[in-house]
Amino acid sequence: MIELCIEGGSIIFYLILACDVLFWIFLVGGLAARYAAGWRTLGGGLLLCVPLIDVVLLGATVVSIQDGAGPTVWHGLSAAYLGLTVVYGHRTVRWADAKFARRFGAGAAPPRPRLHGRAAVVDAWKSWFRFLLAYAISVGMIFGxxxxxxxxxxxxxxxxxxxxxxxxxxYSLVWPVTTTIWPGKAPEPEPQPATENG
Known part of the structure; x- marks a missing residue:
């Protein structure tokens, strides 16, 4: 079995860096193949490798500890990192996919909505609960x-x-709480140009 306990688990740190780099390589490469080169099968294959990176990192972390490596902060970082990528990885892929699609001929980007009032409050709390989910997964993996x-x-x-x-x-709870208290007002409608009669 491959030895993964070099220097108190520092290899896990380098594996985390490698996985992060590979995430962007497979993501950008897959989207470029799909949209820029028109190789949809290759692009889809590269994109399928994106979630496999997390599986490899999780497996390496578990094997490292089971092989007798003393647990280190890097093993803990691996668990924390995986919790974040599980929640935010798919959103990043969707964001990048939309960017590539618009860049290579699928139309202009829709205007970004200016959130205010109830919509702003809902958006702020959704963002916080999304991080809460990532936090729960990370903590669960750490205790695992x-x-x-x-x-x-x-x-x-x-x-x-x-x-x-x-x-x-x-600390991130400050944002949704603040938005709930001061959700902002709708922007004033732009004045319509006066029309001449006759």
Whole structure:
């Protein structure tokens, strides 16, 4: 079995970086093949590799710990990273797909809506709950790795990431709360040009 416990798990850190780079390579390459070159089959194949990156990272992290590598902050970072990519990865793919589609002949971008009132409040809370979901997945994966290690004492390096993740979750709550209190008003309608009679 491949040894993944080099230098206290630092290889996991480099694997996270590699997975992030590969995410963008497969994403941009797949969309370029689909829209720029017209190779839809190749483009689709490359895009299918995007979610497999998370599977590889998760598998490598689990194997690393099961092979006897002492849990490190990098194993915890892997769990935190995976929680974020599970929630935001698909949205990133959809965003990039729309960009490429418009760039290569599918029409102009629709005007970005100016959110105000109830729509702004709903959008702000949706964004926060989306991060809450990513937070829950990350925390679940971290404690899953702790369970593999056996005890909270041994898994202490993994739990380091609970602090920054929780801080971001709490601090980001300021935005939806503020938007709820001050949702903004609809912009004033632009004055219509006067028309001459006769």
């Amino acid at each position: 790795l702790v369970a593999l290690v056996g005890t909270l004492d041994k898994g202490a390096p993994l739990l380091v990431w609970l602090n920054p993740l929780t801080k971001v979750l709490v």
